[in-house]
Amino acid sequence: MTVLAVAEHRRGELRDVSHELAGAGRELADATGSELHLAVVGGDAESFGEQLVREGVDAVHTVDHGEEFNHDVAVQAVEQLADGLAPDYLLLPHTVNGLDYAPAVAERLDLPLVTDAVGMEADGTLEVTREMYGSKVETTIEVEADRAVVTLRPAEWPQAPTGGDATVEPFDVSIDESAVRSTVSGFEEVAGGDVDISEADVLVSVGRGIEEEDNLDIIWDLAEALDATVSASRPVVDSGWLPKNRQVGQSGKVVTPDVYIAIGISGAVQHVAGMKGADTIIAINTDPNAPIFDIADYGIVDDLFEVVPALTEQFGG
Protein backbone atom coordinates (compact mmCIF):
# COMPACT_ATOMS: atom_id res chain seq x y z
CA MET A 1 0.00 0.00 0.00
CA THR A 2 1.04 3.59 -0.55
CA VAL A 3 0.41 6.91 1.13
CA LEU A 4 1.21 9.90 -1.07
CA ALA A 5 1.57 13.37 0.45
CA VAL A 6 1.95 16.48 -1.71
CA ALA A 7 4.17 19.27 -0.40
CA GLU A 8 3.47 22.99 -0.61
CA HIS A 9 5.80 25.83 -1.49
CA ARG A 10 5.56 29.53 -2.14
CA ARG A 11 7.96 32.13 -3.46
CA GLY A 12 10.97 29.87 -3.41
CA GLU A 13 10.40 28.22 -0.06
CA LEU A 14 8.95 24.93 1.02
CA ARG A 15 6.22 25.59 3.60
CA ASP A 16 6.32 23.91 7.04
CA VAL A 17 3.08 22.06 6.40
CA SER A 18 5.01 19.91 3.91
CA HIS A 19 7.00 18.31 6.72
CA GLU A 20 3.84 17.96 8.83
CA LEU A 21 2.27 16.04 5.94
CA ALA A 22 5.33 13.79 6.00
CA GLY A 23 4.94 13.33 9.77
CA ALA A 24 1.24 12.51 9.51
CA GLY A 25 1.88 10.42 6.42
CA ARG A 26 4.39 8.27 8.26
CA GLU A 27 1.88 7.62 11.07
CA LEU A 28 -0.78 6.61 8.56
CA ALA A 29 1.72 4.52 6.60
CA ASP A 30 2.73 2.69 9.79
CA ALA A 31 -0.92 2.06 10.70
CA THR A 32 -1.68 0.65 7.27
CA GLY A 33 1.62 -1.06 6.48
CA SER A 34 2.28 1.33 3.62
CA GLU A 35 5.14 3.12 1.97
CA LEU A 36 5.20 6.89 2.30
CA HIS A 37 5.84 8.83 -0.88
CA LEU A 38 6.13 12.60 -1.10
CA ALA A 39 5.71 14.75 -4.17
CA VAL A 40 6.33 18.38 -5.00
CA VAL A 41 5.00 20.19 -8.06
CA GLY A 42 6.80 23.22 -9.49
CA GLY A 43 9.22 25.73 -8.03
CA ASP A 44 12.82 24.63 -7.57
CA ALA A 45 11.62 21.05 -7.65
CA GLU A 46 15.05 19.47 -7.34
CA SER A 47 16.04 21.47 -4.27
CA PHE A 48 12.59 21.04 -2.71
CA GLY A 49 12.87 17.31 -3.39
CA GLU A 50 16.13 17.12 -1.41
CA GLN A 51 14.58 19.07 1.47
CA LEU A 52 11.66 16.64 1.57
CA VAL A 53 13.96 13.74 2.35
CA ARG A 54 13.21 13.24 6.00
CA GLU A 55 12.98 10.30 8.35
CA GLY A 56 10.15 7.95 7.45
CA VAL A 57 9.91 9.09 3.83
CA ASP A 58 10.41 6.22 1.39
CA ALA A 59 10.50 8.11 -1.92
CA VAL A 60 10.23 11.66 -3.23
CA HIS A 61 8.86 12.55 -6.66
CA THR A 62 9.60 15.93 -8.19
CA VAL A 63 7.50 17.49 -10.92
CA ASP A 64 9.43 20.24 -12.66
CA HIS A 65 6.71 22.51 -14.01
CA GLY A 66 6.27 26.22 -13.35
CA GLU A 67 7.51 28.48 -10.56
CA GLU A 68 4.49 29.11 -8.38
CA PHE A 69 1.35 27.19 -7.50
CA ASN A 70 -1.30 27.16 -10.21
CA HIS A 71 -4.31 25.01 -9.44
CA ASP A 72 -4.88 23.91 -13.04
CA VAL A 73 -1.32 22.58 -13.18
CA ALA A 74 -1.47 21.12 -9.66
CA VAL A 75 -4.69 19.21 -10.40
CA GLN A 76 -3.28 17.67 -13.58
CA ALA A 77 0.08 16.85 -12.00
CA VAL A 78 -1.40 15.26 -8.88
CA GLU A 79 -3.91 13.34 -10.98
CA GLN A 80 -1.02 11.88 -12.98
CA LEU A 81 1.03 11.18 -9.84
CA ALA A 82 -1.98 9.34 -8.40
CA ASP A 83 -2.41 7.39 -11.63
CA GLY A 84 1.27 6.45 -11.65
CA LEU A 85 1.76 5.67 -7.95
CA ALA A 86 -1.75 4.38 -7.15
CA PRO A 87 -1.77 5.69 -3.58
CA ASP A 88 -4.43 4.37 -1.24
CA TYR A 89 -4.43 7.62 0.67
CA LEU A 90 -3.60 10.98 -0.80
CA LEU A 91 -2.71 13.61 1.80
CA LEU A 92 -2.92 17.30 0.87
CA PRO A 93 -2.61 20.41 3.04
CA HIS A 94 -5.74 22.19 4.30
CA THR A 95 -4.15 25.50 3.38
CA VAL A 96 -5.51 28.27 1.16
CA ASN A 97 -3.83 26.62 -1.81
CA GLY A 98 -4.90 23.16 -0.66
CA LEU A 99 -8.50 24.45 -0.66
CA ASP A 100 -7.87 25.60 -4.22
CA TYR A 101 -7.03 22.20 -5.68
CA ALA A 102 -7.74 19.27 -3.31
CA PRO A 103 -11.49 19.15 -4.04
CA ALA A 104 -10.84 19.13 -7.79
CA VAL A 105 -8.27 16.34 -7.43
CA ALA A 106 -10.70 14.20 -5.43
CA GLU A 107 -13.45 14.85 -7.94
CA ARG A 108 -11.27 14.02 -10.92
CA LEU A 109 -9.98 10.80 -9.33
CA ASP A 110 -13.49 9.99 -8.13
CA LEU A 111 -12.24 9.55 -4.57
CA PRO A 112 -14.00 10.50 -1.34
CA LEU A 113 -12.71 13.71 0.22
CA VAL A 114 -12.45 14.52 3.92
CA THR A 115 -11.13 17.98 4.69
CA ASP A 116 -9.52 19.75 7.62
CA ALA A 117 -8.50 16.59 9.46
CA VAL A 118 -7.05 17.02 12.95
CA GLY A 119 -6.62 13.29 13.53
CA MET A 120 -6.51 10.02 11.59
CA GLU A 121 -6.87 6.42 12.73
CA ALA A 122 -6.60 3.47 10.40
CA ASP A 123 -7.74 0.12 11.69
CA GLY A 124 -9.10 -1.61 8.62
CA THR A 125 -10.95 1.55 7.62
CA LEU A 126 -9.84 5.15 7.82
CA GLU A 127 -11.42 7.24 10.55
CA VAL A 128 -10.84 10.98 10.37
CA THR A 129 -11.32 13.35 13.30
CA ARG A 130 -12.42 16.86 12.45
CA GLU A 131 -14.07 19.77 14.20
CA MET A 132 -17.47 21.35 13.73
CA TYR A 133 -19.21 24.51 14.86
CA GLY A 134 -16.02 26.53 15.14
CA SER A 135 -14.14 23.94 17.23
CA LYS A 136 -16.98 23.51 19.73
CA VAL A 137 -17.30 19.79 18.99
CA GLU A 138 -15.16 17.09 17.46
CA THR A 139 -16.59 14.54 15.07
CA THR A 140 -15.37 11.35 13.51
CA ILE A 141 -15.95 10.49 9.88
CA GLU A 142 -15.43 6.94 8.73
CA VAL A 143 -14.41 6.41 5.13
CA GLU A 144 -16.08 3.30 3.77
CA ALA A 145 -13.77 3.07 0.80
CA ASP A 146 -10.28 1.71 0.16
CA ARG A 147 -8.95 5.00 -1.12
CA ALA A 148 -9.45 8.61 -0.13
CA VAL A 149 -8.15 12.15 -0.30
CA VAL A 150 -7.65 13.80 3.09
CA THR A 151 -6.62 17.40 3.70
CA LEU A 152 -4.75 17.98 6.94
CA ARG A 153 -5.03 21.03 9.15
CA PRO A 154 -1.66 22.78 9.44
CA ALA A 155 0.20 22.74 12.77
CA GLU A 156 -1.65 19.64 14.05
CA TRP A 157 1.00 17.01 13.33
CA PRO A 158 4.69 17.04 14.24
CA GLN A 159 7.09 17.62 11.39
CA ALA A 160 8.95 14.56 10.16
CA PRO A 161 12.42 14.59 11.71
CA THR A 162 15.40 15.50 9.54
CA GLY A 163 17.48 12.65 8.22
CA GLY A 164 16.40 9.74 6.11
CA ASP A 165 17.71 8.40 2.83
CA ALA A 166 14.78 8.41 0.41
CA THR A 167 15.50 8.52 -3.28
CA VAL A 168 14.53 11.69 -5.12
CA GLU A 169 13.38 11.14 -8.66
CA PRO A 170 11.85 13.36 -11.30
CA PHE A 171 8.31 12.42 -12.24
CA ASP A 172 7.31 13.26 -15.78
CA VAL A 173 3.89 14.73 -16.33
CA SER A 174 2.28 16.06 -19.45
CA ILE A 175 0.34 19.23 -18.70
CA ASP A 176 -2.42 20.16 -21.13
CA GLU A 177 -1.84 23.92 -21.32
CA SER A 178 -5.22 24.50 -22.96
CA ALA A 179 -6.79 23.33 -19.68
CA VAL A 180 -4.82 25.96 -17.74
CA ARG A 181 -7.46 28.68 -17.65
CA SER A 182 -6.14 30.70 -14.74
CA THR A 183 -2.99 32.80 -14.58
CA VAL A 184 -1.18 33.83 -11.43
CA SER A 185 0.31 37.24 -12.14
CA GLY A 186 1.92 38.10 -8.82
CA PHE A 187 1.69 38.61 -5.10
CA GLU A 188 0.90 41.55 -2.90
CA GLU A 189 1.89 42.13 0.71
CA VAL A 190 -1.10 43.58 2.50
CA ALA A 191 -0.11 43.64 6.15
CA GLY A 192 2.35 46.53 6.03
CA GLY A 193 1.79 49.90 7.66
CA ASP A 194 2.78 52.12 10.55
CA VAL A 195 2.79 49.53 13.32
CA ASP A 196 4.35 46.07 13.43
CA ILE A 197 2.38 44.06 15.97
CA SER A 198 4.87 41.19 15.69
CA GLU A 199 7.42 43.44 17.43
CA ALA A 200 5.18 44.29 20.40
CA ASP A 201 5.92 42.97 23.91
CA VAL A 202 2.36 43.39 25.12
CA LEU A 203 -0.70 43.07 22.87
CA VAL A 204 -4.24 44.03 23.78
CA SER A 205 -6.18 42.11 21.15
CA VAL A 206 -9.85 42.64 20.40
CA GLY A 207 -12.38 40.38 18.70
CA ARG A 208 -15.97 40.06 17.62
CA GLY A 209 -17.19 40.50 21.21
CA ILE A 210 -16.57 44.24 20.98
CA GLU A 211 -19.75 44.39 18.86
CA GLU A 212 -19.39 47.93 17.50
CA GLU A 213 -16.67 50.18 16.22
CA ASP A 214 -17.42 52.89 18.77
CA ASN A 215 -16.77 50.42 21.57
CA LEU A 216 -13.11 50.19 20.56
CA ASP A 217 -12.42 53.23 22.75
CA ILE A 218 -12.24 51.05 25.87
CA ILE A 219 -9.61 48.87 24.14
CA TRP A 220 -7.43 51.87 23.23
CA ASP A 221 -7.77 53.15 26.80
CA LEU A 222 -6.61 49.83 28.23
CA ALA A 223 -3.71 49.63 25.78
CA GLU A 224 -2.63 53.12 26.77
CA ALA A 225 -2.78 52.30 30.48
CA LEU A 226 -0.71 49.15 29.92
CA ASP A 227 1.65 50.76 27.40
CA ALA A 228 0.57 48.01 25.03
CA THR A 229 -0.14 47.73 21.29
CA VAL A 230 -3.64 47.07 19.95
CA SER A 231 -4.20 44.09 17.68
CA ALA A 232 -7.34 42.29 16.54
CA SER A 233 -8.87 39.07 15.34
CA ARG A 234 -10.31 38.71 11.88
CA PRO A 235 -13.94 39.93 12.32
CA VAL A 236 -12.76 43.34 13.58
CA VAL A 237 -10.51 43.77 10.53
CA ASP A 238 -13.17 42.39 8.15
CA SER A 239 -15.52 45.06 9.47
CA GLY A 240 -12.95 47.72 8.66
CA TRP A 241 -12.62 48.89 12.28
CA LEU A 242 -8.88 48.25 12.38
CA PRO A 243 -6.42 47.94 9.48
CA LYS A 244 -5.12 44.62 8.20
CA ASN A 245 -1.66 45.19 9.68
CA ARG A 246 -3.19 44.74 13.14
CA GLN A 247 -4.71 41.32 12.36
CA VAL A 248 -3.38 38.34 14.31
CA GLY A 249 -3.83 34.91 12.77
CA GLN A 250 -3.26 32.66 9.82
CA SER A 251 -4.04 35.30 7.21
CA GLY A 252 -2.58 38.13 9.28
CA LYS A 253 0.51 38.22 11.47
CA VAL A 254 2.06 35.60 13.71
CA VAL A 255 2.91 37.24 17.03
CA THR A 256 4.96 36.08 20.01
CA PRO A 257 4.60 38.80 22.66
CA ASP A 258 5.40 38.41 26.35
CA VAL A 259 1.74 39.02 27.17
CA TYR A 260 -1.28 38.60 24.90
CA ILE A 261 -4.64 39.77 26.21
CA ALA A 262 -7.48 38.33 24.09
CA ILE A 263 -10.65 40.35 24.62
CA GLY A 264 -13.91 39.07 23.16
CA ILE A 265 -11.97 36.60 20.99
CA SER A 266 -13.39 33.07 20.85
CA GLY A 267 -10.12 31.54 19.68
CA ALA A 268 -10.88 30.06 16.29
CA VAL A 269 -8.09 27.86 14.99
CA GLN A 270 -7.04 30.46 12.41
CA HIS A 271 -6.56 33.00 15.19
CA VAL A 272 -4.78 30.65 17.57
CA ALA A 273 -2.30 29.80 14.80
CA GLY A 274 -1.14 33.40 15.02
CA MET A 275 -0.70 33.84 18.77
CA LYS A 276 -0.19 30.52 20.54
CA GLY A 277 3.52 31.31 20.83
CA ALA A 278 2.87 34.16 23.29
CA ASP A 279 4.51 33.64 26.71
CA THR A 280 1.45 34.52 28.76
CA ILE A 281 -2.05 34.40 27.30
CA ILE A 282 -4.96 36.08 29.06
CA ALA A 283 -8.55 35.64 27.89
CA ILE A 284 -11.56 37.80 28.70
CA ASN A 285 -14.75 36.28 27.33
CA THR A 286 -18.35 35.66 28.39
CA ASP A 287 -18.35 32.11 26.99
CA PRO A 288 -16.61 29.71 29.39
CA ASN A 289 -16.45 27.10 26.61
CA ALA A 290 -14.70 29.41 24.14
CA PRO A 291 -11.65 27.59 22.71
CA ILE A 292 -9.44 30.53 23.73
CA PHE A 293 -9.58 29.23 27.31
CA ASP A 294 -7.91 25.99 26.15
CA ILE A 295 -4.69 27.86 25.48
CA ALA A 296 -5.03 30.71 27.97
CA ASP A 297 -2.93 30.87 31.14
CA TYR A 298 -5.33 33.22 32.92
CA GLY A 299 -8.92 34.10 32.24
CA ILE A 300 -11.93 36.09 33.31
CA VAL A 301 -15.35 34.76 32.29
CA ASP A 302 -17.36 37.94 32.31
CA ASP A 303 -18.71 40.79 30.21
CA LEU A 304 -15.81 42.59 28.56
CA PHE A 305 -17.67 45.90 28.80
CA GLU A 306 -17.41 45.61 32.60
CA VAL A 307 -14.00 43.97 32.82
CA VAL A 308 -12.00 46.15 30.43
CA PRO A 309 -12.79 49.56 32.00
CA ALA A 310 -12.25 48.08 35.48
CA LEU A 311 -8.88 46.67 34.43
CA THR A 312 -7.91 50.03 32.93
CA GLU A 313 -8.81 51.61 36.25
CA GLN A 314 -6.51 49.17 38.07
CA PHE A 315 -3.68 50.78 36.15
CA GLY A 316 -4.83 54.30 36.91
CA GLY A 317 -6.39 54.82 33.49
Place this chain on the structure above:
Amino acid sequence: MKVLVTVTDVAVVDDEFEIDGLDVDDRYLTYELNEWDDYAVEEAVQIAEDGTDVEVVTVTVGPERAEETIRKALAKGADRAVRVWDDAIAERELLDAETKASLLAAVAREEEPDLVLSGVQSGDDSFAATGVTLAEKLGVEWAAVVNRLGLDAAAGVASVHRELEGGVEELTDVELPAVLTIQTGINEPRYASLRGIRQAQNKPLDVQTLADLGLDESALETPLRWTATYEPETEGEATVFEGGVDETTGELAAVLRDAGVGQ
Protein backbone atom coordinates in the same frame (compact mmCIF):
# COMPACT_ATOMS: atom_id res chain seq x y z
CA MET B 1 -25.33 38.18 -17.14
CA LYS B 2 -26.38 35.80 -14.42
CA VAL B 3 -24.74 35.34 -11.01
CA LEU B 4 -25.63 32.29 -8.96
CA VAL B 5 -24.91 32.54 -5.22
CA THR B 6 -24.91 29.53 -2.93
CA VAL B 7 -26.63 30.36 0.35
CA THR B 8 -26.44 28.11 3.38
CA ASP B 9 -28.68 28.32 6.42
CA VAL B 10 -26.11 27.36 9.04
CA ALA B 11 -26.60 26.12 12.55
CA VAL B 12 -24.92 28.11 15.30
CA VAL B 13 -24.37 26.49 18.70
CA ASP B 14 -25.20 28.25 21.97
CA ASP B 15 -22.41 28.82 24.51
CA GLU B 16 -23.82 26.02 26.65
CA PHE B 17 -25.07 22.94 24.83
CA GLU B 18 -25.62 19.19 24.93
CA ILE B 19 -25.00 16.59 22.28
CA ASP B 20 -27.85 14.30 21.28
CA GLY B 21 -26.69 11.34 19.21
CA LEU B 22 -24.60 12.53 16.29
CA ASP B 23 -25.30 16.22 16.55
CA VAL B 24 -25.76 19.03 19.00
CA ASP B 25 -29.24 18.89 20.50
CA ASP B 26 -31.56 21.04 18.38
CA ARG B 27 -32.57 23.06 21.44
CA TYR B 28 -29.10 24.64 21.44
CA LEU B 29 -29.00 25.47 17.75
CA THR B 30 -30.11 28.65 16.03
CA TYR B 31 -30.00 29.11 12.30
CA GLU B 32 -28.72 32.03 10.29
CA LEU B 33 -27.26 33.08 6.96
CA ASN B 34 -23.77 31.62 6.75
CA GLU B 35 -21.27 34.41 7.41
CA TRP B 36 -19.20 33.73 4.26
CA ASP B 37 -22.35 33.58 2.12
CA ASP B 38 -23.42 36.98 3.44
CA TYR B 39 -20.30 38.41 1.77
CA ALA B 40 -20.97 36.36 -1.39
CA VAL B 41 -24.53 37.71 -1.62
CA GLU B 42 -23.26 41.27 -1.14
CA GLU B 43 -20.63 40.80 -3.85
CA ALA B 44 -23.28 39.51 -6.26
CA VAL B 45 -25.66 42.35 -5.48
CA GLN B 46 -22.87 44.88 -6.03
CA ILE B 47 -22.11 43.29 -9.41
CA ALA B 48 -25.79 43.67 -10.28
CA GLU B 49 -25.81 47.30 -9.15
CA ASP B 50 -22.66 48.12 -11.13
CA GLY B 51 -23.79 46.37 -14.30
CA THR B 52 -26.80 46.34 -16.53
CA ASP B 53 -29.08 43.38 -16.90
CA VAL B 54 -27.49 41.25 -14.19
CA GLU B 55 -29.69 38.67 -12.52
CA VAL B 56 -28.75 37.35 -9.09
CA VAL B 57 -30.15 33.92 -8.22
CA THR B 58 -29.53 32.19 -4.89
CA VAL B 59 -29.43 28.43 -4.46
CA THR B 60 -29.79 26.65 -1.15
CA VAL B 61 -29.81 23.03 -0.11
CA GLY B 62 -31.98 23.06 2.96
CA PRO B 63 -35.35 22.39 4.59
CA GLU B 64 -38.28 24.79 4.77
CA ARG B 65 -36.73 26.37 7.84
CA ALA B 66 -34.03 27.81 5.53
CA GLU B 67 -36.57 30.06 3.80
CA GLU B 68 -36.18 32.73 6.47
CA THR B 69 -32.49 32.95 5.60
CA ILE B 70 -33.21 32.81 1.88
CA ARG B 71 -35.68 35.71 2.22
CA LYS B 72 -32.92 37.64 3.95
CA ALA B 73 -30.69 37.20 0.89
CA LEU B 74 -33.59 38.26 -1.33
CA ALA B 75 -34.16 41.29 0.88
CA LYS B 76 -30.53 42.27 0.41
CA GLY B 77 -31.07 42.36 -3.34
CA ALA B 78 -31.01 38.91 -4.90
CA ASP B 79 -33.72 38.55 -7.58
CA ARG B 80 -34.98 35.05 -6.98
CA ALA B 81 -34.15 31.85 -5.15
CA VAL B 82 -34.02 28.09 -5.63
CA ARG B 83 -34.24 25.74 -2.66
CA VAL B 84 -33.39 22.07 -3.10
CA TRP B 85 -34.91 19.60 -0.69
CA ASP B 86 -36.98 16.47 -0.36
CA ASP B 87 -37.52 13.60 2.06
CA ALA B 88 -34.58 11.61 0.75
CA ILE B 89 -32.19 14.50 1.43
CA ALA B 90 -33.74 15.07 4.86
CA GLU B 91 -32.96 11.48 5.81
CA ARG B 92 -29.23 11.93 5.27
CA GLU B 93 -27.16 12.44 8.38
CA LEU B 94 -24.19 13.82 6.51
CA LEU B 95 -24.34 16.06 3.45
CA ASP B 96 -20.70 16.08 2.48
CA ALA B 97 -19.22 18.59 0.06
CA GLU B 98 -19.41 16.20 -2.88
CA THR B 99 -23.09 15.42 -2.34
CA LYS B 100 -23.96 19.07 -1.86
CA ALA B 101 -21.99 19.98 -4.99
CA SER B 102 -23.91 17.35 -6.99
CA LEU B 103 -27.20 18.99 -6.04
CA LEU B 104 -25.90 22.49 -6.70
CA ALA B 105 -24.46 21.37 -10.04
CA ALA B 106 -27.87 20.15 -11.15
CA VAL B 107 -29.30 23.59 -10.44
CA ALA B 108 -26.34 25.34 -12.09
CA ARG B 109 -26.80 23.27 -15.24
CA GLU B 110 -30.35 24.58 -15.51
CA GLU B 111 -29.49 28.15 -14.62
CA GLU B 112 -26.29 28.38 -16.72
CA PRO B 113 -24.76 31.23 -14.71
CA ASP B 114 -21.74 33.22 -15.92
CA LEU B 115 -20.44 33.39 -12.39
CA VAL B 116 -21.06 31.35 -9.25
CA LEU B 117 -20.19 32.86 -5.88
CA SER B 118 -19.95 30.55 -2.91
CA GLY B 119 -18.73 31.17 0.63
CA VAL B 120 -15.27 29.77 1.39
CA GLN B 121 -16.89 27.49 3.94
CA SER B 122 -19.95 27.12 6.12
CA GLY B 123 -19.68 27.94 9.79
CA ASP B 124 -21.07 24.56 10.91
CA ASP B 125 -19.29 21.68 9.16
CA SER B 126 -16.56 23.80 7.56
CA PHE B 127 -15.63 21.41 4.75
CA ALA B 128 -14.49 24.36 2.62
CA ALA B 129 -14.72 22.16 -0.47
CA THR B 130 -18.17 22.61 -2.00
CA GLY B 131 -17.36 25.50 -4.34
CA VAL B 132 -14.30 23.97 -5.98
CA THR B 133 -16.01 20.57 -6.24
CA LEU B 134 -18.94 22.30 -7.94
CA ALA B 135 -16.58 23.98 -10.43
CA GLU B 136 -14.99 20.66 -11.29
CA LYS B 137 -18.40 19.02 -11.74
CA LEU B 138 -19.43 21.82 -14.10
CA GLY B 139 -16.10 21.75 -15.91
CA VAL B 140 -15.52 25.46 -15.32
CA GLU B 141 -12.70 27.47 -13.78
CA TRP B 142 -12.55 28.50 -10.15
CA ALA B 143 -10.63 30.39 -7.50
CA ALA B 144 -10.74 29.66 -3.78
CA VAL B 145 -10.55 32.20 -0.95
CA VAL B 146 -11.16 35.35 -2.98
CA ASN B 147 -11.01 38.66 -1.12
CA ARG B 148 -11.06 41.04 -4.07
CA LEU B 149 -12.91 40.66 -7.35
CA GLY B 150 -12.74 42.70 -10.54
CA LEU B 151 -14.97 41.55 -13.33
CA ASP B 152 -14.37 42.15 -17.04
CA ALA B 153 -17.49 40.53 -18.42
CA ALA B 154 -16.72 41.59 -22.01
CA ALA B 155 -13.32 39.90 -21.93
CA GLY B 156 -14.75 37.00 -19.93
CA VAL B 157 -12.20 37.32 -17.16
CA ALA B 158 -12.41 37.67 -13.39
CA SER B 159 -9.33 39.27 -11.84
CA VAL B 160 -9.17 38.15 -8.24
CA HIS B 161 -7.01 38.41 -5.17
CA ARG B 162 -6.74 35.17 -3.25
CA GLU B 163 -6.04 35.65 0.43
CA LEU B 164 -3.05 33.45 1.24
CA GLU B 165 -1.57 32.93 4.69
CA GLY B 166 0.65 35.52 6.36
CA GLY B 167 -0.71 38.76 4.93
CA VAL B 168 0.03 37.87 1.31
CA GLU B 169 -2.46 37.95 -1.54
CA GLU B 170 -2.14 36.13 -4.85
CA LEU B 171 -3.26 38.00 -7.98
CA THR B 172 -4.93 35.68 -10.44
CA ASP B 173 -6.92 36.01 -13.65
CA VAL B 174 -9.62 33.39 -14.08
CA GLU B 175 -11.55 32.66 -17.27
CA LEU B 176 -15.34 32.85 -17.03
CA PRO B 177 -17.61 31.09 -16.38
CA ALA B 178 -16.14 30.39 -12.98
CA VAL B 179 -16.92 29.51 -9.39
CA LEU B 180 -15.32 31.83 -6.85
CA THR B 181 -15.29 31.03 -3.15
CA ILE B 182 -15.66 34.29 -1.26
CA GLN B 183 -13.71 35.19 1.88
CA THR B 184 -15.09 37.40 4.62
CA GLY B 185 -13.94 41.01 4.47
CA ILE B 186 -14.19 41.29 0.66
CA ASN B 187 -16.93 43.91 1.10
CA GLU B 188 -19.23 45.33 3.72
CA PRO B 189 -22.47 43.32 3.70
CA ARG B 190 -25.50 45.57 3.84
CA TYR B 191 -28.43 45.29 6.17
CA ALA B 192 -31.70 44.65 4.39
CA SER B 193 -33.85 47.75 4.09
CA LEU B 194 -37.51 47.67 5.13
CA ARG B 195 -38.39 48.11 1.48
CA GLY B 196 -36.09 45.22 0.60
CA ILE B 197 -37.70 43.01 3.22
CA ARG B 198 -41.17 43.82 1.86
CA GLN B 199 -40.10 43.17 -1.73
CA ALA B 200 -38.45 39.88 -0.77
CA GLN B 201 -41.83 38.44 0.22
CA ASN B 202 -42.93 38.61 -3.40
CA LYS B 203 -39.75 37.38 -5.07
CA PRO B 204 -39.86 33.87 -6.58
CA LEU B 205 -38.59 31.04 -4.38
CA ASP B 206 -38.76 27.71 -6.19
CA VAL B 207 -38.48 24.43 -4.37
CA GLN B 208 -36.85 21.64 -6.35
CA THR B 209 -36.78 17.96 -5.44
CA LEU B 210 -34.25 15.40 -6.61
CA ALA B 211 -36.75 14.30 -9.25
CA ASP B 212 -37.30 17.90 -10.41
CA LEU B 213 -33.54 18.13 -10.96
CA GLY B 214 -33.46 14.87 -12.89
CA LEU B 215 -31.60 13.12 -10.08
CA ASP B 216 -32.39 10.09 -7.98
CA GLU B 217 -31.22 8.94 -4.56
CA SER B 218 -27.95 7.66 -6.00
CA ALA B 219 -26.87 11.31 -6.09
CA LEU B 220 -26.88 11.22 -2.29
CA GLU B 221 -24.69 8.18 -1.92
CA THR B 222 -21.40 8.77 -0.15
CA PRO B 223 -18.77 6.49 1.36
CA LEU B 224 -18.43 8.90 4.28
CA ARG B 225 -20.15 7.99 7.54
CA TRP B 226 -20.53 10.42 10.40
CA THR B 227 -19.88 8.11 13.34
CA ALA B 228 -19.46 10.22 16.48
CA THR B 229 -19.65 13.70 17.95
CA TYR B 230 -18.27 14.73 21.29
CA GLU B 231 -16.95 17.72 23.18
CA PRO B 232 -13.19 17.86 22.82
CA GLU B 233 -11.25 17.19 25.98
CA THR B 234 -10.16 20.55 27.16
CA GLU B 235 -6.42 20.95 27.25
CA GLY B 236 -6.90 24.18 29.12
CA GLU B 237 -5.12 24.80 32.35
CA ALA B 238 -6.16 28.41 32.59
CA THR B 239 -6.46 29.99 35.99
CA VAL B 240 -9.90 31.55 35.82
CA PHE B 241 -10.40 34.34 38.35
CA GLU B 242 -13.70 34.15 40.18
CA GLY B 243 -15.79 36.85 41.76
CA GLY B 244 -16.96 40.34 40.94
CA VAL B 245 -15.25 42.60 38.46
CA ASP B 246 -13.20 44.40 41.12
CA GLU B 247 -11.82 41.11 42.41
CA THR B 248 -11.13 39.51 39.06
CA THR B 249 -9.49 42.57 37.53
CA GLY B 250 -7.51 43.11 40.73
CA GLU B 251 -6.07 39.60 40.53
CA LEU B 252 -5.42 39.96 36.82
CA ALA B 253 -3.69 43.30 37.41
CA ALA B 254 -1.36 41.58 39.90
CA VAL B 255 -0.47 38.94 37.29
CA LEU B 256 0.18 41.65 34.71
CA ARG B 257 2.39 43.65 37.11
CA ASP B 258 4.36 40.48 37.89
CA ALA B 259 4.94 40.13 34.17
CA GLY B 260 6.24 43.67 34.08
CA VAL B 261 3.25 45.17 32.32
CA GLY B 262 2.11 48.73 33.01
CA GLN B 263 5.05 49.53 35.31
